[in-house]
Amino acid sequence: MQKKVFQILVDNTSGVLSRISGLFSRRGYNIESITAGTTADPRYTRITIVASGDDAILDQIEKQVAKLVDVRDIKELKPECSVYRELAMVKVKADDVQRQGVIALANVYRANIVDVAKDSLMVELTGKQEKIDAFISLLDGYEILELARTGIAGLGRGTEGVIYLDKE
Secondary structure (H helix, E strand, O other): OEEEEEEEEEEOOOOHHHHHHHHHHHHOOEEEEEEEEEOOOOOEEEEEEEEEEOHHHHHHHHHHHHOOOOEEEEEEOOHHHEEEEEEEEEEEEOOHHHHHHHHHHHHHOOOEEEEEEOOEEEEEEEEOHHHHHHHHHHHHHOEEEEEEEOOOEEEEOOOOOOOOOOOO
8 A cells, every 4th residue: 555645726616625535435545634725826726635545546546536527637746846744733731840841842843832721732733744743652741632633735846747727
């Protein structure tokens, strides 16, 4: 099993995300993560999907997604020529004594403390999945109350492969 990151440019229409995820569901393909958001042109949405499977399955995914009506472009974002990022928000139980330890750990990872309560801290961290996984594993001595992760968002490096769609 391997993972591939697909970047899909679609028309910003109602139900487009449902149609794409439905294709995965109907075929029994696994989605590791999925993120979507409007591009600089509000007519289009960029979807980043991390899928897992063998080479044949991943090739089929790319071909089948490309056939969907709303899809304008699909390409694999290869790690060596792309930038991936993920956002995580972690709420950690921390009293007065534990608070400084969590803050020190957050500083090492260039994370931000976005909320402080009497008995907890909320940490916001952006980076590669490995960085977020490492941060979470170092919180082993603390109680994680809640955790939210966005999944991967990614773009290819440079201008090669940029898709320009006509202004209609």
